[in-house]
Amino acid sequence: MRTLTYREAVREALIEEMERDERVFLMGEEVAEYDGAYKISQGMLDKFGPRRVIDTPISECGFAGLGVGAAMAGLRPVVEFMTFSFSLVAFDQIVNNAPNMLTMSGGQFHVPMVFRGPNGPVHALGATHSHATEPFYANVPGLKVCAPGTVRDAKGLLKTAIRDDNPVIVLESEALYNTSGEIEDADTDLTVPLGEAAVLREGDDVTLVTYSQTIPLVLETADKIKAELGVSPEVIDLRSIRPLDADTVCKSIAKTNRLVIVEQNRPFCGIGAQLTYAVQRDAFDELDAPVTRVAQQDVPMPYNEKLEDAVLPSEQRILDAVKEVCYL
């Protein structure tokens, strides 16, 4: 084992998969000469050359669609969005073209490609640059969506996504790029399956489900929950949004009988809403309290720091939610 940053883990996945498969290439704004807007692809232009690490103009619709066409013709594109907030101008390509092709063609054309980049609100970027896009894309059959929240998953999920024969959305997090974590040695061909949640911390009294950039907050708060409330929390990282692993959550609820979902996206038709449906269906008799969600507040993201903090999940809101489901 060794320690890497999340950023290095993403880069390592890209490099390994490009070395492994000539059909894989990386395309996006500033990925080559600039070394990546967030330095994900640092050094990759030198390593692979401009044929496979390709700078684009600011044309998300154009290069996302190019990726779909190239995938239909047998390549395996990795399309980077500088942020997923910008993926919205390529929405038609991601939603209408990539995932529909296999069905529309009666199974003749599959679209093996990855759309990846940072997703979710970060800090003081305002309403247009702060979208957590996972509910938009998770709604679409034909797409797979994952949101790695740990260094190990950042590498393993991306490698799996690149090898998948379907369009996969890999939602990274700018807030996590600098975080460090343990990961297998470089010579390990690390893949992490899509559709499997992970238990990050075992506990007995309440299940906290989260994913992506909210994980550090939930883990820190878990210590406080234990110390201040005397409640033992189990923390689950969803890792994949579609397919969604409700089974792992339900197994945990069988032990804790209580569920708080802490999510970076907005509440209305959000990921927690879908998970709540699955839980009430499959674990209804195990629940001792209504499921509670801590999501963004339901407003466009304000610029002001204090207001932004109020919109996002916080330690206090998680503590309050735990007290609520534990009737404390």
Added chain:
Amino acid sequence: MSTRAESPPSTPTQAAEAELKILRSMLEMRAFEERAAQQYQMGKIGGFCHLYIGQEAVVAGSFAAVRDDDYVITAYRDHAHALGRGTSMNACMAELFGKATGCSKGLGGSMHFFDKERFMFGGHAIVAAHIPLGIGLAFAAKYRGEDRVALCYFGDGAIHQGAYHEAFNLASLWQLPVLFICENNGYAMGTAVHRSTALEELHHRGRGYDMSHSAVDGMDVRAVRDQVRNVVEDIRANSHPHFLEARTYRYRGHSMSDPATYRTKQEVDTKKEQDPITTFRDQLISEGLLSDEQFTQAQKAARQEAAESVTFADQSPDPPLSELHDYTYARPEHE
């Protein structure tokens, strides 16, 4: 108007046979779509159904000038493109009927004809959204060092979409081997070209991308073939995009539900006098390559095949409900 051949055609040369093949191809497109229109009115075909009748020379001429392994992608008016590539009338009619034997297994419909074996990358139904896909096909060919060309067809209505602009810019920036063919039939649904752009010569848009461009009479199948041949030869040798505007006309409404009240009967009648099939027939007859009788037989054969495709489609099974979920995600055997 019929012109008799002075004498029966001599033993057809290869070139002459190629010309007759083009004629047969156009007759098949016409016969198929006339039959499709009838079946639509009988309620056998659902959804939208956009006919290519009148525009046949564009596809037939351009396909005669390229290789069978060149990539083809188009918009929703796609029946002729599949037929021209060699997809059977049976598979096409069955697709219109939504049957399991259709070229997209009944899951695509009129706007989504696909044929992977023949490098037909589909009919696509969101205006201009397939143009980025078209440059992706060209990108893949260039990436692999192949000398394939991608043919990307779209209507005059597509050139006002952002996807068109982004794809044109990328194609020129990266010198991708793609031939953009704008099937300018004068109307984007009911909006005449002059009501949607100040530009009179649509192909002049190529200038803004530093892209070579040209226009051709899209009612003249030989003109289309020769122009495409010239351009594609250069694209294949030097890898670059080209914007070809083919000026054509559709006789029917935008789709089957459009009575086309935005144009006069006189306009349609005038255009019909330039009918691509009749014009070509007359040329071939006057050159002694075709007799009236041969034409009539070819037309009859095409109509017969179209009629038989209806029987085939009618008798074909629906896609099984048990396979409803089978095409949402690719299974590993694609690898």
